[in-house]
Structures are given as structure tokens and as C-alpha cells.
Amino acid sequence: MRLVFMGSPAFAVPALRALHAAGHQLAAVYCQRPKPAGRGQRMTRCAVHQAADELGLPVRTPRRLRGNIEEADHLRSLDLDYGVVVAYGLILPEAILDLPRFGYLNIHASLLPRWRGAAPIQAAILAGDTETGITIMQMDAGLDTGPALFAERTPIGPDDTSATLHDRLSVMGGRMILRALSGEWPRTPQPAGGTYAPKLSxxxxxxxxxxxxxxxxxxxxxxxxxxxxxxxxxxxxxxxxxxxxxxxxxxxxxxxxxxxxxxxxxxxxxxxxxxxxxxxxxxxxxxxxxxxxxxxxxxx
Known part of the structure; x- marks a missing residue:
């Protein structure tokens, strides 16, 4: 498959590495721009940027995609089969969503429609949920509202923290996206309603x-x-x-x-x-x- 990968934090790195190791053609990697970090406020590449550089993959870091004609034209020129999105951090407008032949797949760290939004791992622990998981979904213009391909579950133990769940779920996501790209899956519309996990501060x-x-x-x-x-x-x-x-x-x-x-x-x-x-x-x-x-x- 010819893909564009969009992600930024460490959570997305296992999926990027899995796609690369499986032989998928990664035409471009999109991630957040380098930002000042640490006591010295040195400009630092995000985790996906660092991994993409290690793998020799082309990286693009636009400030926004909405209304960005240059990036839309570039993505169109890549002749993509799929886009894969994992915690990218930018909104994808419909003009971008429509470009890959088969659309964009998203790796989301919850059992949708529970815990849409920015902090699903933290929200699941806060609520006292006994399980969570990864949902592979087809992206649409809404916030984590697209139809689901499939999900896998994992228990939340009494000593689990967001750090331990983060690591477990990120590995699951890398394995599951390969499965999603390996065949045809029915797209099941999500039920009405759903719960939201707002961004933390x-x-x-x-x-x-x-x-x-x-x-x-x-x-x-x-x-x-x-x-x-x-x-x-x-x-x-x-x-x-x-x-x-x-x-x-x-x-x-x-x-x-x-x-x-x-x-x-x-x-x-x-x-x-x-x-x-x-x-x-x-x-x-x-x-x-x-x-x-x-x-x-x-x-x-």
C-alpha cells in the first residue's frame, strides 16, 4: 500500500515502525513542528519526526491543513491508497480526507464511541473503567465519529497508570493497523451519543x-x-x-x-x-x- 502517515507523539511511533517494517510505501510523514523544550528551550522534534528521520522517510510539518492549498496539492500528487492517522494534533478538512483512494484510517485509544477526543486513556482511568482498547476507524469530518472497522480490548488493572496503558495500547495499535490494511473490513457506523475526553492542562x-x-x-x-x-x-x-x-x-x-x-x-x-x-x-x-x-x- 502507498500511504501517508500522520502522527506526532510517542504513542504513534510503534504504528509508524510497524508499517515501515511490513513493507508499506510511506510516501510522506506529517507531524507537529519542532517546539522549544527542556530547560534550555532548545527546538526539539516530536517523537514521530525523530523516528521518521531514523527510517529515512520524508517529513512535512505544516502549521495547519485547513485551507492549505499547497499541502492538499502535495498530498494529491502522492497518489495515495490510504492515510493513517495516530494522535496527529491537526484537524483534517474534508478536502484532505477525500484525497487517498480509500480514505484515512485512525488508530484511536478507546472503545468507541466511549471516550472520543484528546485524552481517552486518562478519561478511562478517571472514570473507573475496567477495560479499554484500540478502535480502528474510518475518518470522517467529525471528532472520532467515523465508522469502525474493528476494536480490541485490554483490561485496566488496579495499578495501571496512563503510562502503562499508553505503552500497551500503542503496541496494540501498531499491530492492529497492519491487520486493518491486510484485507477488506466492514465499516460499522458508531451508535448515537458517545462520551468525550477533553484535552488536559x-x-x-x-x-x-x-x-x-x-x-x-x-x-x-x-x-x-x-x-x-x-x-x-x-x-x-x-x-x-x-x-x-x-x-x-x-x-x-x-x-x-x-x-x-x-x-x-x-x-x-x-x-x-x-x-x-x-x-x-x-x-x-x-x-x-x-x-x-x-x-x-x-x-x-
Missing amino acids: KADSVIDWSRPAGEIKRRIRAFTPWPGTETRLGGAALKIIAADIVDVAGEPGVVLDDHFTIACGEHALRLTRIRQAGGATMDGSAFLRGHAVPIGTKLG
Whole structure:
């Protein structure tokens, strides 16, 4: 197959590598433009850009596709069979969607129509879903609303984080797109309705201790590694990496004992892995050995 690949983050790299290894002709790779990153704010290529360069594939990084006549003409000239899209980050207008002979296939990290949108992995953990998966869908002009070819499921374990699900689902997506391109599949329209997973921001990281402990723990798992979950201790930011639910009660946000147990709106959380701004990740017990946190201290 002659393909264009559109994707940007690390989640998309296994699919790109799988298509290349399978012998598909990748006529172009589209991804987000290099951006400043790190303390030095050096211009950095996204993960797909780096992988495409390693594979010797041509890369294009337009700022937008909507109304972009130059890119539409270029894509038309490639005489494409399919486009494959994985977390690209730009909207594809109908003028672009219509160019490949058989349209565009999207690798989406949820069991559509549940969790359309930008953050489906995090949303599934936040909601307490017991399973998620990958859906291969034919793209249309809507937001993850196109007909589905097929889906595969994977359980969400009690210790799964967005990081562990991300890695598992990205490998699944690479395997599944090869299957999708290997034969003809019926396109099944999605049911009406659906749920949406909005884009996350750094503001989502702040813990509200008035919420139940179970909900806060899901938030910690969902927001690992980004945007993280944090609270304030003595005016300084404290990032919570992992915590256990404890069946005790108290005023929300207050330290209840010398094991770093924090009262929530319902039950409590014992902080087992934490990190101060600029510091290393450590066990909660190790943190307490080096920092005085008296019982009754209030976080938030």
C-alpha cells in the first residue's frame, strides 16, 4: 500500500515502525513542528519526526491543513491508497480526507464511541473503567465519529497508570493497523451519543482533598506521567506519584498520622511515592525522615 502517515507523539511511533517494517510505501510523514523544550528551550522534534528521520522517510510539518492549498496539492500528487492517522494534533478538512483512494484510517485509544477526543486513556482511568482498547476507524469530518472497522480490548488493572496503558495500547495499535490494511473490513457506523475526553492542562493536576480517596487515587493513576497530581505542603509543591487508600476519616487535607496518611472527603490516602519540585522521587516514609510534617498539618 502507498500511504501517508500522520502522527506526532510517542504513542504513534510503534504504528509508524510497524508499517515501515511490513513493507508499506510511506510516501510522506506529517507531524507537529519542532517546539522549544527542556530547560534550555532548545527546538526539539516530536517523537514521530525523530523516528521518521531514523527510517529515512520524508517529513512535512505544516502549521495547519485547513485551507492549505499547497499541502492538499502535495498530498494529491502522492497518489495515495490510504492515510493513517495516530494522535496527529491537526484537524483534517474534508478536502484532505477525500484525497487517498480509500480514505484515512485512525488508530484511536478507546472503545468507541466511549471516550472520543484528546485524552481517552486518562478519561478511562478517571472514570473507573475496567477495560479499554484500540478502535480502528474510518475518518470522517467529525471528532472520532467515523465508522469502525474493528476494536480490541485490554483490561485496566488496579495499578495501571496512563503510562502503562499508553505503552500497551500503542503496541496494540501498531499491530492492529497492519491487520486493518491486510484485507477488506466492514465499516460499522458508531451508535448515537458517545462520551468525550477533553484535552488536559496543568491546572488539572491540583488535588481537591474534599473528593473521595478512591477518586483521587484514580486521578493520580490517570495523570501519571502528565500533568501529574500535586498538592501544597508549607507553600511548596508536592507531587503525588502513588498512594494507598486507608479506611480512616478526618478533616480533608489534614495529615492524620506519622505514615503520611491524608484525610479525604471519604476515607484517606497514604502517600507512598512523592516528589518535591526539583527533587527526586522517593518513598513517603523516606520523605518524612528528612522533613518534619506534624500530625494536623493541612495540605492543599
